[in-house]
Amino acid sequence: MVKEDDVVLCTVKKIEGTTVFLDIENDGEGSMVMSEVAAGRIRNLREYVFPNKKIVCKILKILPGNVQLSLRRVTGKERESVLERNKKEKTIKSMLKTALKNPEKTIEKIKTKYELWQFLDEAKTNPKIISEFMSEEETQIFQKIIAEKKEKEKTAKRLITLKSNSESGLYDIKSVLETKEADIRYLGSSKFVVSVTGKDFKDLNIKLNKTLAEIEDKAKKKKLFIEIKEK
Numbered sequence: 001m002v003k004e005d006d007v008v009l010c011t012v013k014k015i016e017g018t019t020v021f022l023d024i025e026n027d028g029e030g031s032m033v034m035s036e037v038a039a040g041r042i043r044n045l046r047e048y049v050f051p052n053k054k055i056v057c058k059i060l061k062i063l064p065g066n067v068q069l070s071l072r073r074v075t076g077k078e079r080e081s082v083l084e085r086n087k088k089e090k091t092i093k094s095m096l097k098t099a100l101k102n103p104e105k106t107i108e109k110i111k112t113k114y115e116l117w118q119f120l121d122e123a124k125t126n127p128k129i130i131s132e133f134m135s136e137e138e139t140q141i142f143q144k145i146i147a148e149k150k151e152k153e154k155t156a157k158r159l160i161t162l163k164s165n166s167e168s169g170l171y172d173i174k175s176v177l178e179t180k181e182a183d184i185r186y187l188g189s190s191k192f193v194v195s196v197t198g199k200d201f202k203d204l205n206i207k208l209n210k211t212l213a214e215i216e217d218k219a220k221k222k223k224l225f226i227e228i229k230e231k
Contacts, residue, residue: 002027002067004059007078009086010069012053020049022057022069025086030067032057038072047170056082076187083185088117095120095149099142100134109133156204157195158212159187159229162219169224176218182211 002008002024010022010030018034037048048071049055056079057069093116096103110119110133123130124146131139164172177184182196194212198204212228219226 002059002062004062006059007074007082008057008059008069009082010055010057012049012051012055014051015045015049018045020045022055024057024067024069028067030057030059030069032069032071036060036068036070036072043167074188076189076191080185080187080193085115085117088120089115091149092116092120095142095145099145100138106133106138154199154201154204155195155197156201156208157193158208160192160194160212160215161190161225161227161229162192163190163225164222166223172222172224176215176222176224179211179214181207 008027009025011025013021013023013029015021020032020034020037022030022032024030032049034042034045037045042048055071056074057071058073058078059067060070060073061068093103093107096106100106107116110116113119113132114122119129123142127143127146130142134142162173162176163169166172177192182194185193185195187193194208194215196204196208196211198207216226216228
């Protein structure tokens with residue numbers, strides 16, 4: 001159950017006038033007024049939010065039949081944490097579907113003691129807890145999947161700062177960051193983290209450096225300020 005000051009993942013449902021209506025991940029619905037979308041004057045609301053876009057929001061107030069949300073009050077650290085938790089939950093659901101005959105029932109059992117993302121972290125460091133929720137055969141399969149995933153998943157990432165003083169700045173930044181080669185997340189205050197995932201660190205660094213070079217080239221062409229933080 002959500003409470004005030006919680007930071008949650010939401011999906012934009014619709015926009016009516018200056019109000020944004022959202023689905024809160026696994027916890028009902030809420031709304032957000034324009035002043036809580038971004039600080040300062042907003043020329044075009046749809047530059048920030050549009051139907052089906054996933055955004056991280058902070059819960060301001062919980063009123064009968066209405067949860068009031070804010071996008072602008074979420075810090076970069078909070079946003080990154082929520083997105084990381086969401087990624088882990090999707091990962092463990094996929095793993096459980098592979099390992100179990102009845103994953104939904106097991107997920108409900110796990111949720112009585114853990115958040116799904118917490119269970120995944122705990123299971124990696126303390127495999128004994130897995131057997132609390134699964135049969136011996138299922139536990140062995142699940143442990144094997146975790147071991148294989150540990151071997152496969154390696155990530156290389158870099159922090160970049162990207163700014164524009166142009167009226168078309170938001171559109172320019174979006175176009176500069178458009179890539180299928182990396183995962184890019186906004187941290188707030190014009191900062192983004194660019195990451196790539198794979199099996200080999202050498203290959204990952206080559207791929208990451210190539211992606212960053214392309215981003216830097218596009219940024220310079222659009223006369224944006226860009227700074228890439230070294231490792």
